[in-house]
Amino acid sequence: MSGEPLLRLHGVSLTRGRRTLLDGVDLDLAGGEIVTLIGPNGAGKSTLVKVALGLLAPDRGTVWRRPGVRIGYVPQRLVVAETLPLSVERFVTLGTPAPRAAVRAALAETGAAHVLRNPLHSVSGGELQRVMLARALLRRPALLVLDEPVQAVDVAGQYALYELIGAIRDRRGCGILLVSHDLHLVMAATDRVVCLNHHVCCAGHPDDVSRDPAYRALFGLEGVRHLAVYHHHHDHRHDLHGEVLHEDAEHDHAR
Numbered sequence: 001m002s003g004e005p006l007l008r009l010h011g012v013s014l015t016r017g018r019r020t021l022l023d024g025v026d027l028d029l030a031g032g033e034i035v036t037l038i039g040p041n042g043a044g045k046s047t048l049v050k051v052a053l054g055l056l057a058p059d060r061g062t063v064w065r066r067p068g069v070r071i072g073y074v075p076q077r078l079v080v081a082e083t084l085p086l087s088v089e090r091f092v093t094l095g096t097p098a099p100r101a102a103v104r105a106a107l108a109e110t111g112a113a114h115v116l117r118n119p120l121h122s123v124s125g126g127e128l129q130r131v132m133l134a135r136a137l138l139r140r141p142a143l144l145v146l147d148e149p150v151q152a153v154d155v156a157g158q159y160a161l162y163e164l165i166g167a168i169r170d171r172r173g174c175g176i177l178l179v180s181h182d183l184h185l186v187m188a189a190t191d192r193v194v195c196l197n198h199h200v201c202c203a204g205h206p207d208d209v210s211r212d213p214a215y216r217a218l219f220g221l222e223g224v225r226h227l228a229v230y231h232h233h234h235d236h237r238h239d240l241h242g243e244v245l246h247e248d249a250e251h252d253h254a255r
């Protein structure tokens with residue numbers, strides 16, 4: 001890990017109408033580090049990612065990115081119309097012109113070289129994620145931002161994708177900001193977890209169990225569902241809308 005900060009958010013707040021989408025969020029990410037944003041639907045994860053990327057301006061707080069940092073971003077959704085006459089190769093180079101050899105290499109790195117000439121709309125959900133990842137890698141990013149990279153991918157494929165993400169970090173030394181709402185899936189692939197529910201509920205290393213070789217061996221197997229427990233301590237509760245209820249309530253989150 002290079003340890004050099006790539007991204008630093010401090011006290012970021014964002015309101016839309018009467019809703020507080022982000023409330024005083026701090027987030028740091030260093031080179032070579034994988035940080036996972038985790039939280040329920042509607043917790044503000046994608047919003048925070050967009051603020052971190054500079055696509056949305058916060059109402060309060062500061063966002064610092066290392067000057068000149070190259071960012072590869074895989075957004076949460078890409079809907080491909082069947083009528084769109086676009087090959088994978090064309091799609092990957094849209095906005096990032098690159099020689100065919102580089103496109104091939106990027107697709108090979110993400111395990112999607114076999115779909116190079118196929119129509120984009122014909123690739124499977126898992127292949128599409130790998131194609132989008134390859135497209136992001138073509139920019140040779142120092143920071144890779146992946147918003148729910150395993151959507152529409154079956155469970156075995158999800159573990160394979162997280163393994164791939166870890167391998168990309170190891171090979172390239174880039175920092176990676178991941179979004180997920182399924183902690184047990186990302187435990188083995190992340191250095192740090194930030195639990196978000198509009199504000200940062202807690203943050204830290206995933207449970208030690210995720211570093212245990214025996215646990216890793218189980219990863220991807222049925223048994224992991226029952227083993228993966230991430231303990232953290234809240235000093236507050238949330239109502240149904242994610243707002244903080246002010247009372248002393250320490251509890252574990254067990255998934």
Ligand SMILES: Nc1ncnc2c1ncn2[C@@H]1O[C@H](COP(=O)(O)OP(=O)(O)OP(=O)(O)O)[C@@H](O)[C@H]1O
Pocket residue numbers: 016017019021039040041042043044045046047048181
């Ligand atoms: N421009 C906007 N105006 C009003 N509300 C918005 C706006 N953008 C997002 N929201 C709301 O903010 C909340 C947070 O959305 P966001 O997409 O960041 O959540 P998320 O944690 O990524 O959720 P998911 O896990 O479902 O993808 C949602 O309730 C969403 O409807």
